[in-house]
Amino acid sequence: MLICTFNPLHRSKGEVMPNVEIHGMGKREEANQLADKIFQLFADKPYVDEMVVTIFDTFVRDKEGDSQPFLRLANSCQDHTTEIIQKLRRLGLDVEHVQLQAFYPKQTIIAVSVNELNKFGCPHCGYRSGAMPVSGGGSGVWQCGECGKTCCVLAEGVVKSTIGFNGEYPELQSHPRRGTPAHGRPDNKPDSGGEFFRSRGIGLDDCSCFVCGTKGHPMLHNIAAFVQCKEAGERVVTMIGQGAVLDYREYEPDRVQVKVGACDAHYANLEELDRLVSSGTISTNVVKMARDFSLTPSK
Numbered sequence: 001m002l003i004c005t006f007n008p009l010h011r012s013k014g015e016v017m018p019n020v021e022i023h024g025m026g027k028r029e030e031a032n033q034l035a036d037k038i039f040q041l042f043a044d045k046p047y048v049d050e051m052v053v054t055i056f057d058t059f060v061r062d063k064e065g066d067s068q069p070f071l072r073l074a075n076s077c078q079d080h081t082t083e084i085i086q087k088l089r090r091l092g093l094d095v096e097h098v099q100l101q102a103f104y105p106k107q108t109i110i111a112v113s114v115n116e117l118n119k120f121g122c123p124h125c126g127y128r129s130g131a132m133p134v135s136g137g138g139s140g141v142w143q144c145g146e147c148g149k150t151c152c153v154l155a156e157g158v159v160k161s162t163i164g165f166n167g168e169y170p171e172l173q174s175h176p177r178r179g180t181p182a183h184g185r186p187d188n189k190p191d192s193g194g195e196f197f198r199s200r201g202i203g204l205d206d207c208s209c210f211v212c213g214t215k216g217h218p219m220l221h222n223i224a225a226f227v228q229c230k231e232a233g234e235r236v237v238t239m240i241g242q243g244a245v246l247d248y249r250e251y252e253p254d255r256v257q258v259k260v261g262a263c264d265a266h267y268a269n270l271e272e273l274d275r276l277v278s279s280g281t282i283s284t285n286v287v288k289m290a291r292d293f294s295l296t297p298s299k
């Protein structure tokens with residue numbers, strides 16, 4: 001079995017998860033104030049982050065009809081119980097301590113089917129593109145290209161991951177965003193105008209020159225740049241015109257590139273274009289400046 005260890009958010013086994021219940025406070029406001037006091041009592045304890053307070057909207061009365069609110073502690077792991085009860089007793093209320101039969105923490109890694117991942121995207125943010133650095137046995141580790149969070153993806157029919165995440169083998173669950181279609185990169189434009197155009201530098205490709213229109217035999221110098229999305233890429237190709245092509249792949253809808261070529265004679269123009277787009281944006285003016293660029297200034 002494969003073991004993945006790159007989820008730092010995983011709660012280590014055996015940590016306390018004390019649940020303090022407030023019963024019979026009658027008024028929600030007072031119950032909330034009491035909850036704040038409870039958290040203050042434990043402010044200096046490391047387990048305060050694991051702690052929850054449950055407010056029961058109840059009225060507890062005795063035979064005379066007088067209110068008898070109380071606290072109840074359910075501590076999933078029995079650590080620190082004596083200390084917790086001692087502290088709670090300072091609040092001047094009765095404290096019940098119930099013995100839990102068992103506690104089943106929710107999965108720290110979400111496991112969804114590959115079908116639902118395709119339909120609804122990242123279980124955390126709904127983004128459709130990501131990478132699968134580890135896979136095997138009908139299970140995979142998927143990392144979102146937008147929020148960077150990880151989930152487990154299971155092939156159809158697989159109900160439990162064969163890949164371990166810090167010792168946990170996530171089981172199939174329904175997609176948390178079921179019903180909301182996955183989304184790609186939004187068609188944003190830079191505030192400064194133009195379009196996003198993140199150059200990956202100058203390489204070689206089968207293309208034509210953006211200055212003179214020469215076609216490669218077979219390769220010309222070329223800039224490949226990431227653009228925001230397919231629509232933005234189409235606008236950039238129109239903006240540049242001659243020598244620019246869209247590189248869009250169905251299976252990578254959020255890694256859209258525009259490629260711009262240059263022949264040997266116009267290599268300096270391509271270098272100038274690369275320099276002018278170093279801020280990550282391109283505009284009609286930038287394209288014109290690069291096209292008009294000349295090493296030997298004209299008179």
Ligand SMILES: [Zn+2]
Nearest residue numbers: 122125144147
């Ligand atoms: Zn995400």
Ligand SMILES: [Zn+2]
Nearest residue numbers: 209212263266
């Ligand atoms: Zn040329």
